[in-house]
Amino acid sequence: MPKWFRPAAVVCFLMLVVSPVLIANAPFESTMGLVQKIFYYHMPSAAVFLFSALLCGYASVRFLVSRDSRHDRLAWAAAEVLVLFGAITLVTGPLWARKAWGVWWQWDVRLTSSLMGWMIGVAYLLVRKYGGPGADKLAAGLALFGMANVPFIYISVNYWRTIHPTTNVVPSLPLSMGVPFLFCFAAFLLLFVLLLKLRLRLEEHRARVDELYLALEDR
């Protein structure tokens, strides 16, 4: 592991431990009250979910063009992180919505396209696990759809009538809410980098194991 990994992991852990204290001390939103505090984990996890989908798609394009397995490994690692943070987003969102909107789920554009993006990530992992030979290219194709879906998820709330708040919420946050939000956002970004690095290392080890098996068979 690189030298920065351990200190960064400690910092990330401490940030995640401190984050509930900052969130608890943040002021209550006037109309939603306590339940709005789900936002401090919901929005950063959604952002990381979208970053992962973009990274997975980008690495897949590089892999399809160059056939370099390093890009394929990066895409696989990003897909797993995508599914993790997508699950957090899709679980914390309805818990918030039940109180704020009165329903667990609404088939509006933002929610439906996010669910689709997450299902593409799950499909990617299933193809990689059970797809057999050629699954890497098939999964890379899937990742392209996942990447194309990201701008659609992001702008959907601004272009269609939807129950979900628009993208103007974060820039308009007061400082007392903005500081805990940015803190959580930084913690989730750091967590994203660390998990990606760890998952990438697993794939590198697996590739090395395969190489050694082949080398032993050739003797």
Place this chain on the structure above:
Amino acid sequence: MTKRLVLIACFLVMVLAPAAGAGQPPRPQQQDEFVPVSELPPQEQLPSPPLVITAYAFAWLAIGGYVLSLARRLTVVQHELERLEADTRRGR
């Protein structure tokens, strides 16, 4: 004969149905105005703390579970790698 019986039955239903309806309790007045969530009666209001706690608990458990799963898989592969490297060295 049968036709006459059917006609009598229809007549009785038409005459008696409103009378039977009149015996029922009056329907509650329908709500035709928007009611803010904060003004709902207590039995209709959903408490926030369980939702917030569930959301944060899920996030922590999902992240923790994933880290543990990664650590376990890394340990398995690391052991396999060490074993294979030892085999390769012995084979030289």
